[in-house]
Amino acid sequence: MENIFSDLNPRTKALIMTVLVVLGAGLTVSVLYVIFINGGVYNNDAGSIFFLAVVVSGIFALVSVFFGAGVLLRACRATTIDKPANNGYEEWLVNMVHDLCKQAGLKRMPRVGYYPSDEYNAFAVESLGNLYIIFSVPMLNNFSREEIKAVAGHEVAHLVSGDSITKVGMFSGLKTIVYLVLFPLWVVLIIWGIVFQRTMGAAAFVLAGSIILFGLGKLLTFLGSMIANWYSRTREYEADRIGAKLAGKEAMISVLQKFRGSPAAKTGNQVLSSLRFNSIIELSEIFSTHPSLENRIKALRNL
Numbered sequence: 001m002e003n004i005f006s007d008l009n010p011r012t013k014a015l016i017m018t019v020l021v022v023l024g025a026g027l028t029v030s031v032l033y034v035i036f037i038n039g040g041v042y043n044n045d046a047g048s049i050f051f052l053a054v055v056v057s058g059i060f061a062l063v064s065v066f067f068g069a070g071v072l073l074r075a076c077r078a079t080t081i082d083k084p085a086n087n088g089y090e091e092w093l094v095n096m097v098h099d100l101c102k103q104a105g106l107k108r109m110p111r112v113g114y115y116p117s118d119e120y121n122a123f124a125v126e127s128l129g130n131l132y133i134i135f136s137v138p139m140l141n142n143f144s145r146e147e148i149k150a151v152a153g154h155e156v157a158h159l160v161s162g163d164s165i166t167k168v169g170m171f172s173g174l175k176t177i178v179y180l181v182l183f184p185l186w187v188v189l190i191i192w193g194i195v196f197q198r199t200m201g202a203a204a205f206v207l208a209g210s211i212i213l214f215g216l217g218k219l220l221t222f223l224g225s226m227i228a229n230w231y232s233r234t235r236e237y238e239a240d241r242i243g244a245k246l247a248g249k250e251a252m253i254s255v256l257q258k259f260r261g262s263p264a265a266k267t268g269n270q271v272l273s274s275l276r277f278n279s280i281i282e283l284s285e286i287f288s289t290h291p292s293l294e295n296r297i298k299a300l301r302n303l
Contacts, residue, residue, distance in 0.1 A: 023054060028177050060176040070127045078134045080113035093140075096149055097133055100156045100246050106131075110159060114140055120259060124155035125164045133159070147258065150251035153243030160242070163235045170231060174224035182217050189213065225287075232289040237299055249300055256297050 027050065084090035094112045101109055110124070110131035117136040120143070124133045133155045140148065158164055193206040244252040285292050291299075 028181065056176065056180060060172050063172075072123075072125060073127070073132065073134070076115040076117070076134070078113050078115040078132070080111045080132070082111070089140075092145070093135075093148070096145075097152050097156070100149070100153050101159070103246055104156050104160045104242070106156065106160050110156075122151050122155055124158045126159065126162075131159050143255070143258065146248070146251045147255045150243055150247040150255045153246035154239045154252070155243075156246065157239040157242035158235070161235065161238065163239070167228070167232060167235070170228050174228055175221075177224060178217055178220045181220060182213055185213055185216075229287065229289050233285070233291050236290050237296065240296055240300055241303065244300055244303065249303060253297055253300050256293050256300070259293055 081090050081094055084094055097112045098109050108129075108131055110133045113132065113134045114137050115134055117138060119136055120139045122133070122135045122139060124131070126132070133152060135148070135151070139151065143151070189206060189209045193202060196202045240252060240256075285295070290296075
């Protein structure tokens, strides 16, 4: 089964992963309905709720996949190099990225650009059929051409594998599960509080229910993040491997070593964190979208 999955087209893998998350959203919501609302009995209502949850989460995932990258590009104020300047560097950067794409078998060439930041970073995204590889300005100013090539190889690997689509779809689908579970429960709690507001103990019940729903939301978000973060970390190892094959293992190791002690921007956006070349690890690797720099370097040296 593993060999069959690994032989699939990257876009097919991305579609399968997104569909699994969407089906998981529907299953989670319908199971919770059966257990907590319908007394453990499965009937047509549970089937209808499953179908509705799949449709809603599917819409959220599709919207995120098609438009999320565009929002991200605008948010980080990215500029694409449509007409390379005559200084030679921009022309080299675009040609180098396109050469790596051809080596990797990518048929569509990405638009190359940069964004203002205080950090060393880069990311690859796909939006409405357009591919993008974007570097931070400090990275372009402080990394050697060999190191920039290694970073580009890593990002090309993400495009070839369809990782940006999969990650955006997965994170959006998992977040939709939380919304689908909590929204109807909050509505029921609010209506109950309005109807029985003069009943003794109603305020205490609403307060206790609010605390429980808040905790449930945090728990579901945490569990969904653990799944998505694990997947994201596996893709980072694979992108490092492919990037090292395209641009050289030593150059890739040099890049990762350069990130030690380098400026890094903290972001609360999990999708954005997962798409970057490197991300901050605050508590433990298992809570992060990226493996630690030490583990990434170790994996490269073991190739």
